[in-house]
Amino acid sequence: MAQHQGRSPWRWAIFLAVAVSLFALLWVAWSLADRHVPAPWGEDVRSDSTVAVGLRDAPKSLDIRTERDRPVGQALLDNVYETLVGVDGRNRLHASLASSWKTSSDGLTYTFTMRRAITFSNGDALDASDAVWSLQQAIQQHRPGVETLGKLTNVANPDAHTLVLTLGEPNPRLLRALSGPIGIVFDRDATINYTSQAMGSGPFVVAAYTPGSSITLRRNPKYAGPDPASSQVTLRYFATDDAVAAALHKGEIQMGLPDTIDLERLRGNDSSLSIAQDNGTRTVLIGFNADPSSIFSDQRVRQATRHLIDVPAAINGRHDVATRLGGPIGPLEPGYEDLTGLFPHDSAEARSMLSYFSSQYLGTVVFLVPQEYRDLGEALTQQLEQDGAFGVDMQVVDDATMATRLTDGNYTIALTTLEGDESAGTFANADSVFRYTNGTAQRQYRDALASTNDKDYQRHLREFARTVSQDAAADWLYVSKDQALVKSRLEGYQVAMSGARLRVENLQVK
Known part of the structure; x- marks a missing residue:
């Protein structure tokens, strides 16, 4: 009995040591299989989880050096x-x-x-x-x-x-x-085919690329920053918004960025999906063709049209509106000033200004509207036709037709979009699709570009934007939101500005 009692503490110590070791091994195995969790001794155990994102517009190639289209930057900037x-x-x-x-x-x-x-x-x-x-x-x-x-x-x-x-x-x-x-900083010694391969210093590498179909991004083991939350993120490209939604409903992808603004329809009754929204930089506007042959070359016609349009009523209830806009610079851009008060809705003032022109002179306005904005175009058409102010021929066109007709000047007005980084400069360029010119505005824009510091740069931009808005170079309606459909277990997504840069470093399924 005395001998047994003397050995008992050692046996218990051995038993506890074995139990603790087994528990630690099981804990580490669970961590590795499930998620990115620090191990008990302080090392970083990486997650092997994968995520798939559904998009519409596929890059024509991976050569971000020469490709002008936005999809290649959306996929590779900040990721690769x-x-x-x-x-x-x-x-x-x-x-x-x-x-x-x-x-x-x-x-x-x-x-x-x-x-x-x-x-x-x-x-x-x-x-x-x-x-x-x-x-x-x-x-x-x-x-x-x-x-x-x-x-x-x-x-x-x-x-x-x-x-x-x-x-x-x-x-x-x-x-x-x-x-x-x-x-972008490229490796001067790299010998790769940039149309189908990519090599950078970002958190991911391109592991596979099927043109028009998918890009597979895998964790870059040489990355100098923190490990991405998931070991692999696949960007999948779909022909239609409904195909993106179907893949979400089936669980084939965890996040989708459809083209349409009507995400409620795509979500349907799927309780596992939520709509994520944040600020974007895309401007939705009515562009006026100010070519000398157009009635909108006349400042009074442009200004009357801005008074005629009730912007708050036209955009009321739209899911993609981030901020009402009254000029060419949005709230996320340098030089922004709220100019929405310059042309309040005033039908009487609009009719008074248009009374100087005969109905024959005004003629019928050819109004180009993208398919995506048909409902907004119809609301605006009703306002333009109010009390016979204008005769309007609204023509709904696809993106390719819109681009061609804007370039050719084959329109009177057009409901269109501009990205924030190009919106202001468009109205300083007499050769733009709007054919707008104003000597004062062009000088103010040149002064902005000649600034030696950011304070002066933004001051001159504000002066330019106010001049252009007062001259009614266009009727700026709103800045749209970036939107996505997201599965409930997905974390780490960033929707803001995702149309230009889709950051996937923190994406992870929990």
Whole structure:
């Protein structure tokens, strides 16, 4: 008995040690199989979960260097490729591959400090020399967006961690330009086929690509930042919105970004789906054809039309409205000012202004409307025809036809959209599809582009936007929301600005 009592504590100690070890092994196995959870001894155990996202417009190729269409940037920016300057979901600039930067007082020299210990997905080191080479290639090959760099006279790297850009004249849009595809840093030693392959320094690599069908992104083991929440994210492309919805209902994808704004219809009675919305930068507007042969070349006709249209009534109940708009610059863009009060709805004032013109002179307005905005077009048509103000021939057209007819000037007015980064400049360009020209506005826009600091840049932009709005170059209606259908177990999604940059780094199914 005495001998048995003496050994008992040791036996209990051995039993407890074995039990603790087994529990720890089971815990780790569960963590690895289920989700991204830190192990008890402090190491990071990565999740092997996968996510699939449904989209409509597939990239024509993966060559983000030469492809002008937005889908390639939507898929690869921030996921596979990183830029010198980053931009967040509120369109604010922040550090990315460049950890900081300084601008000279004359606005002609930008000095960037590059992050250290960054590599491309093949293990090659990324430093300032790669940034110099990437910008030189963009300039020499005149790649899309190179004009946003302005008069760049010299690109140099005095050391591996410093990039210096010298301009011949100020360009207050340079930092924002470097947050887009023109600011991507490529590996100068890479030998890949960029049309079907991609290699950057971002959190993912392209593991598979089926043109027009899917892009499979897998975790980049060389990424310098935190591991993506999921080991694999597949972007799948569908021919119709209904096909995106069907894949969501079947659980084949966990997130869908249809083209339509009517996500309630696509969701149906599926309680596992929710609608996620956030601010976008797309402007919905009525563009006026100001060609000298058009009645909308007359300022009074344009201004009367803005008074005639009751914007709040026309857009009431629409699910995609983020912010009413009264000018060419949205709330997420530099130089924004609320200009919605300049042309309040006033039918009497509109009729008085139009009374100077005969009905024969005004004729019938050819109103182009995209298929997606048919209901809005019908509401606006009713307002334009009120009390016989205008005769309206509303023509619903597909996107390709819309683009062709705008370019050819084969329209009177058009319900159309512009992205925030192009909206203002469109009305400073007399050769745009709207044929609008105003000497004062064009001078104000040139003054903005000649600014040596952001404060002056935004001040001149506000002056320009007010001039253009008062002159009724168009009737800006609203900035639309970015929207998505999301399965209930999906976490880490960011909908804001997802039409341009679909960040999938934090996507994870719980």
